[in-house]
Every structure is written in structure tokens, then in C-alpha cells.
Amino acid sequence: MKLAPPPYTVSRTHRSLFLSDLHLGSRRCQAERLLNWLAPVEVEHLYLVGDVVDRWDRTGSDRWPAAHRDVWEELDRRARGGSRLTFVLGNHDGSFPRAWRDRNPELNCKREITHACRDGRRILVTHGDTFDAHLSRRWLGGLGDAAGRLLERTCGLIERGPHPRGVESRLKLLAKSVTGYLQRFERKSLNHARTSGHDGIVCGHVHHPALTERDGLAYMNDGDWVQSCTALTEDEDGTFRLHHAA
Numbered sequence: 001m002k003l004a005p006p007p008y009t010v011s012r013t014h015r016s017l018f019l020s021d022l023h024l025g026s027r028r029c030q031a032e033r034l035l036n037w038l039a040p041v042e043v044e045h046l047y048l049v050g051d052v053v054d055r056w057d058r059t060g061s062d063r064w065p066a067a068h069r070d071v072w073e074e075l076d077r078r079a080r081g082g083s084r085l086t087f088v089l090g091n092h093d094g095s096f097p098r099a100w101r102d103r104n105p106e107l108n109c110k111r112e113i114t115h116a117c118r119d120g121r122r123i124l125v126t127h128g129d130t131f132d133a134h135l136s137r138r139w140l141g142g143l144g145d146a147a148g149r150l151l152e153r154t155c156g157l158i159e160r161g162p163h164p165r166g167v168e169s170r171l172k173l174l175a176k177s178v179t180g181y182l183q184r185f186e187r188k189s190l191n192h193a194r195t196s197g198h199d200g201i202v203c204g205h206v207h208h209p210a211l212t213e214r215d216g217l218a219y220m221n222d223g224d225w226v227q228s229c230t231a232l233t234e235d236e237d238g239t240f241r242l243h244h245a246a
């Protein structure tokens, strides 16, 4: 498998597109940026890698801003024609898949699915919250989706210094802990991919985009649409890329 190094070029037609952690319904969701990025993109395989919605079970879509509903409409439109859409369920999706199925009975929902790459490799696609559960006994394990967000904020704070005595070293310690959490998540993901006979994994959940290869296995995290605003694609020649939306 080819993993493209940054800077990532934007191509408008891709074989596959992986999006996760949209958190529609949450004020943090960057729905307009997603709509803008998605508009010119055409894909054959579209994977929603979990946490498409947030708090669906409490509010439904009744109080969603128009842009959030537009995202759902756009995804549903693509599911009905043009793209083969697979909804890989996340820990926030609740009964949303059932509501979507009510309007589109053809919707394909899975916990895990194997994506057959153009170059013949088999990639496991799963949200990733199950790897988090293995870590949850540690104090940092409960961070879940917030880990990437916290890491970005902490690094931003360190960069913005100077800080009062002692603050910077505490911030660095926190950044190191979150980094450790992300590394454990990556290790768990890759172990699962290996033991289930895959050549790599695509997941989300930690809101921290990544595109790396370790011991011959690909670890790919498509990030989120709350803060990093990233998407993962596979091109016709089998190259995987991460895109950061403007």
C-alpha cells in the first residue's frame, strides 16, 4: 500500500472516502466546512466511520441547524445513488441508524467491515471505541473522543507561552500523557487488525488524524469534523491521503 506523505494534494475524484466523528447536532460540528469540502468530491465507496451524530436519542434532528440537516440530506442522497455508502457505527450514534433506515431501508450499517483496496490489501474499517474500552481503567482512558482535542489545545497553549513558573512543565506532562494514550489506542487498533487477518485499519473516535505504517500494517485515522476537519481518501491507484479542509 502506498501512503502519500504530506503536503496532501486535493484530487476531486477518489475511489473511497472515509469520514467520521461529524457529531451532527452538536454545536461543535463544523457542518458548513464539511458541506463545502464534500460538494465537488465524487467517490465510489463512502464510509461513515462512526459518531455521525451526537445526542440523537435526546433531541432527534428537530433542533439541528439547517447546515447539519443539509449534511444528512447530502449523505442520504449519495447513499441512494453514485456512492456505495456504509455506515460503520460509533459509540454516539444511538438509535440514529434506525431513524436513517426508516427513510432509507437500503442503508448498510455495520460494526466492522473489510474494505478491499485497489492494490489487493484488506483494510479493517471500525470506529475504534472498542479499543478505548480496553484502556478505560487508566485515568486517561476515559478521555475517549476528547483526547485529540485536548492534545491540540495543550500543544497550542505550550506554543503560546511564556507561562508562569511550573505551568509549562505541567502542560508538557499532560501533552505527554495524551500522546501516550493515542499511542496505546494505535497499538490496540493494529493488534486487532493483525489478529483478524487484515493489512491495516481505518478508524476514528480519538479525533486525531493519522496516516502511518507500523510493522507492515497501515494505521489510518480519518480525524473528525469538530476540530481537525479531516477526511481520508483512497485514490484509483491505491494511494491513501489525508485532507485538511480549508
Ligand SMILES: [Mn+2]
Residues within 6 Å of the ligand: 050, 051, 090, 091, 092, 127, 129, 145, 204, 205, 206
Ligand atoms: Mn467515538
